[in-house]
Amino acid sequence: MALSNRPKILVTSTNYSIYCGEAKQLLESNGCEIIENMRGRPLTFEELSAVVPDISGVVAGVDTWNEEVFKLAPQLKAIGRFGVGVDNIDLDKAREYGIQVTNVPGGNANAVAEFAVGLILSALRNIPNLYQSARRAYWDRHVGEELQGKRIGLLGFGNISRRLARKLQGFDVDIIAFDKYPNEAAAKELNVTLASFEEVLSTSDIVSMHLPALPETYHIMGDKQFGMMKRGSYFINTARGTVVDEAALRKALTDGPLGGAAIDVYEHEPVGADNPLLTTDRIVTTPHTAAETIETYRLVGLTTARAILDVLAGRTPNNLL
Structure with a gap:
């Protein structure tokens, strides 16, 4: 079922279009607009500040997601961590702001x-x-x-x-x-x-x-x-x-x-x-690349996409933290 109002999904993990084509297609086929990180590295606070005010969901890499960012993102409902570790995400503040956070345990x-x-x-x-x-x-x-x-x-x-x-x-x-x-x-x-x-x-x-x-x-x-x-x-x-x-x-x-x-x-x-x-x-x-494989990108990409779609549709996502 397509979602209305074309929610914007920010993808801060890198190489999304290259290795997560199925996940991107899944989001777009459900009415989402994808905004990708094309810098090949984690986004800074200043870079996040420029794009988060009107986003509904995030496929998050290792950028920092804290109250300072959440204050600027009133529409943000879901963060799907592109991986396992969530030490870069303030889970307590995310809950306060009504943001549901998921990860992909075992995915990488x-x-x-x-x-x-x-x-x-x-x-x-x-x-x-x-x-x-x-x-x-x-x-x-x-x-x-x-x-x-x-x-x-x-x-x-x-x-x-x-x-x-x-x-x-x-x-x-x-x-x-x-x-x-x-x-x-x-x-x-x-x-x-x-x-x-x-x-x-x-x-x-x-x-x-x-x-x-x-x-x-x-x-x-x-x-x-x-x-x-x-x-x-x-x-x-x-x-x-x-x-x-x-x-x-x-x-x-x-x-x-x-x-x-x-x-x-x-x-x-x-x-x-x-x-x-x-x-x-x-x-x-090596530059934090242990999880960077084609197989991992496909699995984690699809899992995070489904979790974000579940949150936006009012369903309980898998791997909710």
Whole structure:
């Protein structure tokens, strides 16, 4: 059933027309007008301010959605987070302003888990630097490390972490995991040993971060925590940048125990050229792209589109937060 008055839907996640054609067509066939983010990055407050006054729904990337923005958007009824994490959305204020927020739990889990495997291998074998070396016709045959026989420590044992554990089984590794609310059945099925936060840090050869961004996890990895890690160990982060004190990570790479690191997320995004981590040795850096796959875009695009249409039609959407 088509909606009246052509509600305007702002899409701040990038590449929407390219990879979310079905979702865009679904919204348009229900009478919606799509306003896309063509900047290839999260929108600033000033950029949001220029377009939010007459929008009814948002397919939100990682832009900041708070009361300051909500005050400017009197018609806004629905925010469909294009992903899982909603730390960029003030849920309490959204409720106050009558805005229903949804996300897509598990929608990008496989993509992120696969990318985490890629970061682990890239860090162990220095693959990005070897690629750049070969492109310059250098013959830098770096001696790296094998994944086989390593202990992998997972901080967080949710959907992404469990998928990562399953994918790592074929590498003949030992896997341990910390979670505040551990899923013992899943751990048993995946042959994962549940452990304390401290044990994961102090006994793992590779620590992979999968904790959500919450007030209690802010900078949960600092000088003390990195100092507990084994000499020559590796740190991987595909979760959220705020869980890591970036200065402490850099110190752990330059003067501390870390043999290397690979990160896809940063405390401030998009990451600035002046971020010291970008020029630190022994770290692989990627631009928050772990979830960027064709399959994820299609699934998440359709799920968020349906949720927004449900809200605008007075129905209860799936994954309402």
